[in-house]
Amino acid sequence: MAPEMELSTHAQTALEQIEKCTSCGLCKDVCPVFALTFREAESPRGKINLLRAVLDAKLESAPETADVFNRCLLCYACQDACPAGVSTEKIWISGRQTIADEAGIPLLKSLFLKQFLTNSSLWKTALKVGAKLPGGDTTIKLKGMRFPRPSQNRLDRILPEVLEPRGKQVGRIAFFPGCMLTEVFPHIGLKAAEILAHLGYEVITPQDRVCCGAPAFNNGDMDTGRKLAQKNLEVYSHMEVDAVISPDATCGGAFRHEYDILFPPGSIGHSEHREFRKKVKDFGEFLLQVFSKRSDVGFKPVENVVSVHDSCHLNHLQHKADVPRKLLSYIPELKQVESPRNELCCGFGGSYSVIFPSESKAIARRKLDFMQSSGGKTFVVGSPGCLWNLRTEAAELALDVSVVHYLELVWYSLIGAAKQTKSPVSKESDSVAD
Numbered sequence: 001m002a003p004e005m006e007l008s009t010h011a012q013t014a015l016e017q018i019e020k021c022t023s024c025g026l027c028k029d030v031c032p033v034f035a036l037t038f039r040e041a042e043s044p045r046g047k048i049n050l051l052r053a054v055l056d057a058k059l060e061s062a063p064e065t066a067d068v069f070n071r072c073l074l075c076y077a078c079q080d081a082c083p084a085g086v087s088t089e090k091i092w093i094s095g096r097q098t099i100a101d102e103a104g105i106p107l108l109k110s111l112f113l114k115q116f117l118t119n120s121s122l123w124k125t126a127l128k129v130g131a132k133l134p135g136g137d138t139t140i141k142l143k144g145m146r147f148p149r150p151s152q153n154r155l156d157r158i159l160p161e162v163l164e165p166r167g168k169q170v171g172r173i174a175f176f177p178g179c180m181l182t183e184v185f186p187h188i189g190l191k192a193a194e195i196l197a198h199l200g201y202e203v204i205t206p207q208d209r210v211c212c213g214a215p216a217f218n219n220g221d222m223d224t225g226r227k228l229a230q231k232n233l234e235v236y237s238h239m240e241v242d243a244v245i246s247p248d249a250t251c252g253g254a255f256r257h258e259y260d261i262l263f264p265p266g267s268i269g270h271s272e273h274r275e276f277r278k279k280v281k282d283f284g285e286f287l288l289q290v291f292s293k294r295s296d297v298g299f300k301p302v303e304n305v306v307s308v309h310d311s312c313h314l315n316h317l318q319h320k321a322d323v324p325r326k327l328l329s330y331i332p333e334l335k336q337v338e339s340p341r342n343e344l345c346c347g348f349g350g351s352y353s354v355i356f357p358s359e360s361k362a363i364a365r366r367k368l369d370f371m372q373s374s375g376g377k378t379f380v381v382g383s384p385g386c387l388w389n390l391r392t393e394a395a396e397l398a399l400d401v402s403v404v405h406y407l408e409l410v411w412y413s414l415i416g417a418a419k420q421t422k423s424p425v426s427k428e429s430d431s432v433a434d
Contacts, residue, residue: 008101010222013261014094015055020086021048027078027088032345032363033071042071044078044088051095054102066099066220071356073349074218089416091144093261100220109351113221115209118228126184127154138392143377146357148184150390155186156207157388163193163203170200171242173277173286176232176255178248179211180384188384191411191434192247192283194195198415199290199297201242206235212251215350217258226262229254230269237276244276247283247407249383255280257317282314283407284323285384291330300417301333302409307376309367309390310342311383324382324406331413339374341367346381364393371401378402380409382421424425 009016027044034043041050079088094134099346105113115204116122127150135141140149155177173196181189193203210231215223236244246252263273281289291297308324315321319428321342328334347353347363368390371379379394379401381387391403 009099009264010094010261011055011098012092013050015097017087017091018048018052018055020084021082022084023047023049024083025291026083026389027081030075030077030081030343032075032366033359035366036359036362037261041068047072047406048086048091049093049370051091051098058154062147063103066096066103069099070095070219070351073312073345073347073352075312075318075345075349077312077343077345080316089257090261093258096218096220098220099224102420105220109219110221113216113219113224113372117216118224120210124154136392138388138395144357145354147354148180151182151186153186155182155189156205158186159190159193159205161205161207163197165200165202166198168200171202172205172240173201174236174241174244175203175205176209176212176236176244176246176248176251177205178251178384180248182390184388185384185405188387188405189247190407192407194415195287195407195411196245198295199287201398204239204241206239210237212254213262214250214254214258217262218350222262226256226269229259229262229273233272233276236279237272241279242281243281243286244282245283245286247313247382247405249282249318250385252280252282253317282318282320282323284327285320287410288323288326291327297330297414299331302331302408302413302417303333303335304378305335305376306339306378306380306409307339307371307374308342308380308406309339309346309371309382309386311386312345312379314382315343320422324380326399327379327406327410331409332412333352333410337374338374339371339376341370344370346386346389348383348385350385353385353389360389361393361396363367364389365397368394368397368399368401371398376401378404378409380404380406382406 010139023043031043040046043358047068076089076091116126130140131150131152133140135143138149140147175193177189196203210228213225213228259273310321325336328336344367346367347360353360385406387403394401394403
């Protein structure tokens, strides 16, 4: 093995977890990618052995090695299934950086991460161009890849930076909608803010916020991820608010988990992140706390049969899969049914769905098959990425179902029903093209 002093900090982080692995293979049973390909190298155990060989200097970090790691959805089901307590979130993130350090990041991906993701002007220009590219209503298809189609609008155009509370003010919230709710599903982002205002909170959505950094550090570019994270800390950490809330499980997971990797003890930004972390709450988690203390919320009935999909970053990373179910239980006449294998990934995985669209679609179809067997007519998710992937695939299959974020149902029960607006369970509601 290479002397530990020769390893980078992130390589050492990965190695500490790799040495806990007993190679039992139980992780293979829960891996959605292995269930699709049956390739040992693409199983969690296979990737661990591959990275071990790289760190032992028995194997070079060739592009083929990077490809194997890119074929991971980062769902972290393997982490929950591991009897040895291996923290695969530390292995996959640190491992991707180790491989990127040696093999490099492909030019186009590096350009996107380092230039477009960190430059708001370039980012907005790219989104305007993207909205006009070929594909379907919800999807851009370009050179064998597929992307979520940006909305004709964006959240910051329809949601004021400060949304005043309805009625008596009870608190102040800093809102972090995330890129998907800002650029792809802005009307759902607006509904999230309206729920908070309806409950008496002043909602602040800083327009100088940036991406949470997940696309960068999940692809081995820790420097760009850290740069974006530092900007968000600068924007949010000193705000005098009751909580920082995100309805995107990926962003919330980044704030509470991956930022720990970006800002380890002794690093610049560590203490600032620790203070910021105390304020961060999942959107549904915050609502549950409010509803448990108030009897004046006033839910209206919603007649429907729904089945909840356990969004991976809400389930395996934040361990809050019960949150959407508890929230929906407040809505009168809404029946919940469970589907087999609720924990299975939807196949989105951020860049995975872009680079490996066929595999992503196959995993989504497997998930939809299980969910249909529940008898539910509406599938409920806790992450905008899951929403896009499952809604897009359900539409392509012409399934007689709707896919919604749980906050859409909460919004309709609290606000929409009183306005007699279209139900959020309509398949036409909140189209990506809005």
